[in-house]
Amino acid sequence: MSFGTDERLHKSLGSKLLNLIKENSVPIMFIIICAISIPLSGFSISYLINEIITRMGRNIFLILSLLIPIMAGMGLNFGMTLGAMAGQIALIFVSDWQIWGIPGIVLAMIVSIPISILLGLLCGKILNNAKGREMITSYIISFFTNGLYQLVVLYMMGPIIPIAHSSIKLPRGYGIRNTVSLLNMRQSLDNLLAVKIGTVKIPVLTFLIIGLLCLFIIWFRKTKLGQDMRAVGQDMNVARDAGIKVERTRLISIVMSTVLASFGMIIYLQNMGNIATYSSHSQIGMFCIAALLVGGASVDKATIGNVFLGVILFHTMFIVAPSAGAAITGDSMIGEYFRVFVSYGVITIALIMYETKKRKMKSREGKLLELAQREEEKAN
Amino acid sequence: MTNNYNPLLEMRNIRKDFFGNQVLTDINFTLNSGEILGLVGENGAGKSTLMKILFGMDIIKETGGYDGDVLIDGKKVEFNTPFDALEAGIGMVHQEFSLIPGFTVSENILLNREPKNPNFASELFGDRLDTLDYDQMEARAEAAIDKMGFSIDRKMIITNLPVGHRQFTEIARELSKEQLKLLILDEPTAVLTEKEAETLLQSIRNMAQNGIAVIFITHRLHEVLDVCDNVLVMRDGYVVKNVPAKETNVAEVTKMMVGRQVDTAASGSARDFSNSRNAMTIKKLWVDMPGETVRNVSLVVKEGEILGIGGLAGQGKLGIPNGVMGLYDAGGEVEFYDEPIPLNNPRKCLDASIAFVSEDRRGVGLLLDESLEWNIVFPAMQVQNRFLKKYLSGWITWRDEKSITNITNHYIEKLAIKCTSSKQKSRELSGGNQQKVCLAKAFSLNPKFLFVSEPTRGIDVGAKALVLDALKKFNRENGVTIVMISSELEELRQICDRIAIVSGGKIAGILPAEEPSEAFGMLMVSQVK
């Protein structure tokens, strides 16, 4: 009964179009924002394209890691930060071992796997105890784990976990410096096989890796595990009755997301060329989630297309907002704050839309009943 | 069939009690392959408990298991989980849908039994990474649908499917299980249109011809007689009769369902109020209460009477008080002493001096984490500004703890509520005492009119009598008009003056309480949807 839909309630073409706009209101709003700010910012098109391509290579892998928990009905995984931390820890080790370039990146990915699996298990276990409020819980988990991360990186690295090179250690002898340079690794992934078209550099290898992940996700949807995740995501009880191990499936989805996020973070940081040890990870979750939502995803549904569209729109806004803001108000800070506001605002709107949609489904039944009774009366 | 004759299913001397409350006594029956057994009985007759035992549901084990033997093909079996039952070839279609809303029909039919192909990754990481074989899936779904004999669009998403087709999807899911030997259908026609129901009956016949045994539970008696080989009538946890369908008729089955050996009959105290004033007039009421939908109900309640509302579960009797009191979406007209009462606004009803004891004690009736005092005085405090001290010419209204304790103790004594003190949390009380707290809450409002919904549900016999007595006394001594909704017809006949029977969301008829049970029974099944 609860999911009774009826076409009688809305059917005209006009309202269909309106629905289409309503459902895609966030991307449409962003297209408008971008269309207004691009000319104002005064950036050249080739500069913009170059920047966006760079940022696509840098961010898409990370954002793709969000798709799997959404599939499993666990909402936006604010706990992807855990993966980012795992990636950073792995990179710190690798740079201490002085293994650079592609081998360094590959090694970092390998090292990050056990760490991110461990963190993913922790996160997944906790989330299984907080069904129905996964998002707020995963959000607090990211803060909590940040404390653990600092404990390890700031205090245990040096005295307990051996760190050989003083170049990455704080002058006091333990703990990692605020910035760890990855100069010898910088963009080695992006530059291998890179193609230049005009002034635009295309990091072919990075895009190939992203492409592979996309293929993996598409393939994964068609596996038994993927099917189970979709089932669990839509109705946990039905899935459990059918014999699907609900808790385990949810756990796996979070672990997969965390591992993918740690890979994503390594790709992100090799592009940046340095690690801001205590801050790189803290905002990454928010920006990735905002980008995904800008691409038209919602809390319970996200596609690869949403990821690509989202990255392009969100980062275009991100690049042009400060200069556009300066052009309008004469103060570049306004644009800076504006883009932060927009990131948070878009997440807020997506969350509100998700919750109101859930409630609307309920209130429709009554109208149908009234309608049926009136029809019956007419017939009599 | 070379071996000795062994029925597919035999249930022998099945007994079950819930904490001393006997719900099944000495149930015996057998069922052969290809046979269709109709299982009928009032709510609470024990049908669903019996099926839960057969299907190995957790609740049976959690409440101490059962006595007696279940034999499949002559061998004794014991199912610890539904999965054991499935393994043994028993399938069940429950009343509530168990479908994934965003999946296609095929995906739902083969949920968690999808055909798969191994691949490189699954060799490494285990078979959950097998790829699904969609062609095979469609083929198997199609085969199952064919078996059923009713075609549904395999590729449709469940959300876009008519309700009836969802039911067929569930049946097809059971049929797609190769080991299926016995299918239990729990009120499968409840959500179907007339035509769909007919198709379903036809497909049940098909299944039987293919050698599948079917247990068919329904309130639509003509369907049972139409399709079943045998009819098993249950009442109060006993098998009343196991009779070939050909040898009986609707009237007889109804009589067996509701009739008691010793007809306790109405207490003889039923009074005639036809010349009294109209207390409440309900016109064209619809209520959207999930599972208890009310359609187009019109009803007049006379001043001073006790009106009973009975009917089978899910037919809408609970929707009437909940709709009038504004707890669920409702429409239509309600007049109270010729004054219209707006719907969907509980406050207006309370202001008009109408009180309600909800059937959902723990969900609506009580503040489980607060004291008895709060539970009993809260509505009176909010609606009538009683139990408050006023300061600064009414600007500050302070809880008057002393008078609150007094009134609570008054009711604790009057209704014999067992508790440690008036400060005890209501969560810690037994069901019967919780129910008394709910009554006290309603009484403390000093209402002119009282709705009581399922006042004896889930409480023991002693408490039952106390609760019914309290209601009767409240009616006689305070002249309060009472509308009591109950699934137990006998209970209604004991204390009511008139009884209205709800069937299919509508009032099927109103009779004086002295009428024989059979008359009410006929009304109950008259318009079952």
Add this chain to the structure above:
Amino acid sequence: MNEQITSERRMYRGAVQNAIKTFGIPRLIIAAFLLTLFIAAPLVGADFATQLTNTINRFSWNAILVLAMVPMIHSGCGLNFGLPLGIISGLLGGTLSIEFGFTGAMSFFMAIIIATPFAIIFGAAYGWLLNKIKGGEMMIATYVGFSSVSFMCIMWLLLPYKSPNMVWGLSGNGLRTTISVEGFYDKVLANFLQINLGKLSIPLGTLLFFALIAFLMWAFLHTKTGTSMTAVGSNPAFAKAAGVNVDKVRLLSVLLSTWLGAVGILVYQQGFGFIQLYMAPFYMALPAVSAILIGGASVNKASIANVVIGTFLFQGIVTMTPTVMNSMIHMDMSEVIRIIVSNGMILYALTRKMEG
């Protein structure tokens, strides 16, 4: 004989286990941790009186912000992660009071007066929103807080403030990130009736002010409306059936929480001495949330005692750990401990099964 003893012992053990269960293991650990800190403090050479003074001071600054959690928890809106909205109202009140030229105690009084309409407007909008999305309050509250803080970042730059005490010196417009309240309401409450006993100094005025507000809160919960608020939080279906307008009560609770947030930040500023603008209110909800949880509240139950105990424990840990840790192992791990403790506590509360 023996049997009797063992059964008695078992009973005793059962009672202890029950007590631990209701009190909560994390809370026990935190209380024990603070106790160790207090014992360890003199041993490692930290001055006890100074420590206690610091703790009490910080308690007096923060207590009302923690109290702001109470109304929304009572009405079932959950933990008020949207506290920044109230803080923003307070910031507007404070800055406008200074802008209008009020000084001294008057500026504090006027700050509260001016903050009130903002708190009402923001609170009403916020409450209306939370009524639309029942069940998803906490996550949305968090992001409403974040969005409003980042929106106000733009506003602090754009609003036409002129007071030279507050705007950037060079450009002459846009508020500074940190504004001193010296000469305005710096320590107005703390200096009132301050008690000095040797090294121990107690800001009695601030404590009294908190006591007054806490008393009003307590009194409110004993009125008819307050009773309905508790009932709505305890079981909204019960309250609805008893004729209470659930949405209205929830809205009122959000208004109260928001207003308390506004007053709370002003009290915080008078103690701390500075108004912090821009991103500062961003994470201010988390310490308040974890403080009340440490004090024994759950996602849907909270009392004034929870506020007092929780704020004291939380601020105790925040002030004591740096000094004690530093002198013990020469490492300042206090920040890390604070993060782990406070967020761990919130996680603990979120993963408790909600009854009813």
